[in-house]
Amino acid sequence: MELLNYITSKVTLTPEECIAIDQAFKTESYSKGDLIIKPDSFSSKVCFIEKGLLRTFYYKDGKDITQFFFDEGSFTAPLNSIFYNKSEPYGWQALEDSVIRAIRYEELAPMLLKMPALQQMFFYASIDVLNVFVIKLESLQFQTAEQRYNTMVEMYPRILLRAPLGQIASYLGITQQTLSVIRAKR
Structure with a gap:
């Protein structure tokens, strides 16, 4: 989904505002596997995935842990850097060839x-992103591994075709073996 289509589906803008927004958000292209932001770095980039x-991922005890997935029509930003002047613990990686529209928060x-x-x-x-965080937190606290899997598939219907199984397992907080058992039941 294109940036302006997304924005104008939510709010009404003047033609002049549309032009200003379109010019301010720069187009960036990434290849599958590219790092957009390295873990423990500073960035003020607000991104919309077209x-x-x-x-987003982090390292814990030498392991790569997937925190969230963001697909077309999603905004994301390194909140620690932008609002708390701290390094961003999470890295961002393109899992597919990707096009994002980005602007520095200082310009936004x-x-x-x-x-x-x-x-x-x-x-x-922001409310949409907060809701995704709440759903994940509730699933980790109150759902079984199989229920978490079902919630993930509901939120990201094509995720099994788009992301490596190891990253999906770490997102769910389970082993790849457990994920295989759950998938075999379906």
């Missing part, structure tokens, strides 16, 4: 003040 699949903030509709759209987008 095409492809990204994952003044636009939000000038365009109340854009500010409202980012409020809605």
Whole structure:
């Protein structure tokens, strides 16, 4: 989904605002496997995924753990860097050839003040991201591995075709062997 189509599906903008937004968000292309942000680095990049699949991940005890998946029509941003002036513990990786539209938060903030509709759209987008976090937290706390798998497939219907099974297993907080057993039941 293209950036302006997404934004205008949520709020109404003037033609001039659309032009300003389109010019401010730069197009970036990444190949499958590319790192967009390295773990423990600083970035102020606010991204909208127009095409492809990204994952956020971190390292724990030398293991690569997938935190979230972000696909077409999703916004993501390194909140620790932008709002707390801390390095971002999560890396971002393209799992497919991907096209994102990116803007530095320092450039976006003044636009939000000038365009109340854009500010409202980012409020809605923030609620959507917060909801994804809540769903994952609830699934980790209250669901069995099989229920977590079903929740993931509901949220990301094509994820099994798009992401490596090891990354899916780490996202679910299970071993790859457990994932294979769950998938065999279906």
